[in-house]
Amino acid sequence: MIRTDLATVQPAARLRGELRLPGDKSISHRALLLATLAAGDSRILGASDGADVRSTAAIMRALGARVEPDGEAEGAAERGGAPGRGRNVSYRVDSPGADGLRQPGGTLDCGNSGTSLRLIAGMLAGLPLVGVLDGDDSLRRRPVARIIEPLRRMGAELHARDDDSLPPLTVVGHTPLRAVDLTTPVPSAQVKSAILLAALRAEGRTTVRERVATRDHTERMLRARGVSVDRVADGDGGVAWTVEGGTAVRAIDQLVPGDMSAAAFWLVAGSIHPDAELTLRDVGVNPTRRAVVDLLRAMGAEIEERPVQAAAGVEGDAGRASGADPDAGEPMADLVVRSSDLRAIDVSPPEVAAAIDEIPVLCLAAAHARGTTTIRGAGELRHKESDRIAGIAAGLRAMGANVEIDGDDLRIQGGAHLRGATTDSLDDHRLAMTFAIAGLVATDPTTIERPDSAAVSYPGFFSDLEGVRA
Numbered sequence: 400m401i402r403t404d405l406a407t408v409q410p411a412a413r414l415r416g417e418l419r420l421p422g423d424k425s426i427s428h429r430a431l432l433l434a435t436l437a438a439g440d441s442r443i444l445g446a447s448d449g450a451d452v453r454s455t456a457a458i459m460r461a462l463g464a465r466v467e468p469d470g471e472a473e474g475a476a477e478r479g480g481a482p483g484r485g486r487n488v489s490y491r492v493d494s495p496g497a498d499g500l501r502q503p504g505g506t507l508d509c510g511n512s513g514t515s516l517r518l519i520a521g522m523l524a525g526l527p528l529v530g531v532l533d534g535d536d537s538l539r540r541r542p543v544a545r546i547i548e549p550l551r552r553m554g555a556e557l558h559a560r561d562d563d564s565l566p567p568l569t570v571v572g573h574t575p576l577r578a579v580d581l582t583t584p585v586p587s588a589q590v591k592s593a594i595l596l597a598a599l600r601a602e603g604r605t606t607v608r609e610r611v612a613t614r615d616h617t618e619r620m621l622r623a624r625g626v627s628v629d630r631v632a633d634g635d636g637g638v639a640w641t642v643e644g645g646t647a648v649r650a651i652d653q654l655v656p657g658d659m660s661a662a663a664f665w666l667v668a669g670s671i672h673p674d675a676e677l678t679l680r681d682v683g684v685n686p687t688r689r690a691v692v693d694l695l696r697a698m699g700a701e702i703e704e705r706p707v708q709a710a711a712g713v714e715g716d717a718g719r720a721s722g723a724d725p726d727a728g729e730p731m732a733d734l735v736v737r738s739s740d741l742r743a744i745d746v747s748p749p750e751v752a753a754a755i756d757e758i759p760v761l762c763l764a765a766a767h768a769r770g771t772t773t774i775r776g777a778g779e780l781r782h783k784e785s786d787r788i789a790g791i792a793a794g795l796r797a798m799g800a801n802v803e804i805d806g807d808d809l810r811i812q813g814g815a816h817l818r819g820a821t822t823d824s825l826d827d828h829r830l831a832m833t834f835a836i837a838g839l840v841a842t843d844p845t846t847i848e849r850p851d852s853a854a855v856s857y858p859g860f861f862s863d864l865e866g867v868r869a
């Protein structure tokens with residue numbers, strides 16, 4: 400990839416168009432992991448071709464699975480076609496299954512991907528292998544104690560840098576693991592999923608409790624692959640999941656819906672731009688991922704939702720041959736967003752957890768809303784690909800917005816007329832895309848430093864950005 404270190408975004412007079420987004424990143428990672436744990440052939444249709452998911456695919460290969468682009472399915476899965484071409488990929492995964500995976504010869508490079516790091520650690524914990532997980536400078540600042548502690552309790556051996564706090568992370572797997580009953584230390588789907596993946600290799604039934612419910616893709620996808628996973632209410636908003644160890648994961652074909660976290664940029668662009676109508680096709684609307692739609696609607700955004708049958712996205716042979724559960728329990732919809740008159744809202748800590756990846760772009764919506772928006776309990780944002788609290792505040796302030804940081808809370812005064820400025824993405828994909836969207840509604844051109852980070856989750860983002868200028 401040629402690295403250009405600056406992108407300039409011109410204001411847009413109108414926004415119109417229909418977009419197909421990259422395949423959901425969270426679902427794409429999990430589909431690759433589960434296909435590798437299953438013996439036999441799985442197809443993954445319309446997975447994200449972003450750098451993060453490529454890191455996971457390369458690691459699955461290092462563990463002994465054959466992971467190859469499936470050209471045949473590419474044409475069949477509509478989501479792989481234009482204008483989505485280049486951002487989605489369909490994979491055929493042929494794996495010996497959990498018991499046949501091999502000892503990797505070198506370090507497992509997670510690149511920029513925290514999801515790869517945490518989920519693969521959980522997967523390795525119950526295998527008779529040693530894995531060393533590492534990645535780029537940003538990944539080396541991501542906390543790992545949150546997974547080391549529960550996985551050790553299950554019987555695996557883990558070591559990390561700086562007193563077991565930061566990557567590189569070494570996992571010495573153990574078979575079988577112990578079933579446990581524990582509560583995740585922070586609301587994190589990555590931590591929960593690491594435990595659930597390890598639990599597949601434990602003797603007995605493991606229970607994972609969350610004080611605040613997070614995305615449940617792992618649970619839905621395990622069920623679709625024949626593993627018994629139950630959800631039980633666990634007091635005041637909490638939820639507990641139980642999973643039976645020792646069940647083999649079945650190979651199935653799965654369609655990956657469009658990524659809601661990518662859709663969020665266009666939902667905000669459409670609502671804050673005075674002359675906009677954008678249609679987003681086949682977006683994943685899993686109830687644990689759609690909080691951004693509900694928060695924007697609470698702000699007054701005009702977002703229409705048209706449910707889509709999963710099988711409709713898979714045409715031709717791939718759709719028919721897959722037979723099995725085409726969506727693996729992941730609902731999809733087309734979303735239409737139109738120019739809206741936004742008002743401020745109060746975003747509570749559980750809402751922050753539910754919309755964790757969309758908070759940066761929601762801050763941009765807040766800067767355009769009438770009144771002052773408060774986002775409470777957003778501390779986890781400091782531990783993402785960058786310190787997103789500092790990054791979003793710096794970028795939006797440079798463009799003229801009034802953003803106040805008070806501990807882990809953000810207060811954004813609305814009604815700003817953003818002006819073009821130079822903003823720094825901090826090499827963080829979600830900040831790069833937020834500032835680019837801000838550039839569409841600013842009064843003069845906006846410059847984004849280190850814009851290529853967008854390709855971590857959304858290859859083709861900047862061409863979509865040019866494509867929606869009517």
Ligand code: S3P
Nearest residue numbers: 425514586587588589590755756
């Ligand atoms: C993810 C969970 C979230 C999210 C990340 C993807 C996942 O991270 O921010 O982009 O796929 O499970 P945490 O679990 O650290 O909150």
